[in-house]
Amino acid sequence: MKQPLDVVGLFPEISAIVDEQLRDGVVAIWEELWAESPFESIDDVPTSPEIPASHVRHCHAVLALALAAADVFERFHGVTVNRDVLIAAGLLQDVSKLVEYEPNGASAGYTDAGRRYPHGFLGAHAALTHGLPPEVCEIILTHSPTAARFPTSLEGKILYYADQLDVIAIFGDRWYKMLLVTK
Numbered sequence: 001m002k003q004p005l006d007v008v009g010l011f012p013e014i015s016a017i018v019d020e021q022l023r024d025g026v027v028a029i030w031e032e033l034w035a036e037s038p039f040e041s042i043d044d045v046p047t048s049p050e051i052p053a054s055h056v057r058h059c060h061a062v063l064a065l066a067l068a069a070a071d072v073f074e075r076f077h078g079v080t081v082n083r084d085v086l087i088a089a090g091l092l093q094d095v096s097k098l099v100e101y102e103p104n105g106a107s108a109g110y111t112d113a114g115r116r117y118p119h120g121f122l123g124a125h126a127a128l129t130h131g132l133p134p135e136v137c138e139i140i141l142t143h144s145p146t147a148a149r150f151p152t153s154l155e156g157k158i159l160y161y162a163d164q165l166d167v168i169a170i171f172g173d174r175w176y177k178m179l180l181v182t183k
């Protein structure tokens with residue numbers, strides 16, 4: 001039996017979003033994709049089929065890292081970060097995993113949609129459909145290293161690196177240097 005999702009209970013960070021419409025949009029998108037998800041318990045959704053760590057814990061950690069980076073940017077450099085965009089995009093950038101993955105024995109595999117579309121596409125599509133700001137939709141679409149390009153906004157760049165930092169903690173460093181030798 002599928003468990004209902006208490007989105008605000010799961011992610012209390014949502015209440016820090018000042019814009020009410022944005023806050024409601026984040027909740028509605030999580031509810032919508034959870035209703036379509038093949039998982040019965042949110043605790044069973046992994047970070048990816050290759051990374052068994054909890055999807056929800058990864059989301060919390062990425063957002064906490066991003067908010068800490070925003071604090072440092074503001075405290076040391078006076079650089080302002082849009083917290084509404086940061087929190088909303090941080091909570092939505094991986095929401096598509098609910099429909100990209102499916103249970104597969106003790107682990108998880110990819111759904112047809114997960115194989116068909118680039119990671120993040122269905123989250124960005126849901127955000128567009130729900131009328132969320134283009135800044136948030138763009139971050140969702142570009143947050144993955146597999147995306148065609150990097151995020152352009154400060155909030156998107158913070159989330160991008162926070163995401164990769166947390167992957168180091170739960171999986172390992174996936175980055176390597178490629179030295180280009182020029183004559």
Ligand SMILES: [Fe+2]
Pocket residue numbers: 093094119120143144
């Ligand atoms: Fe992601």
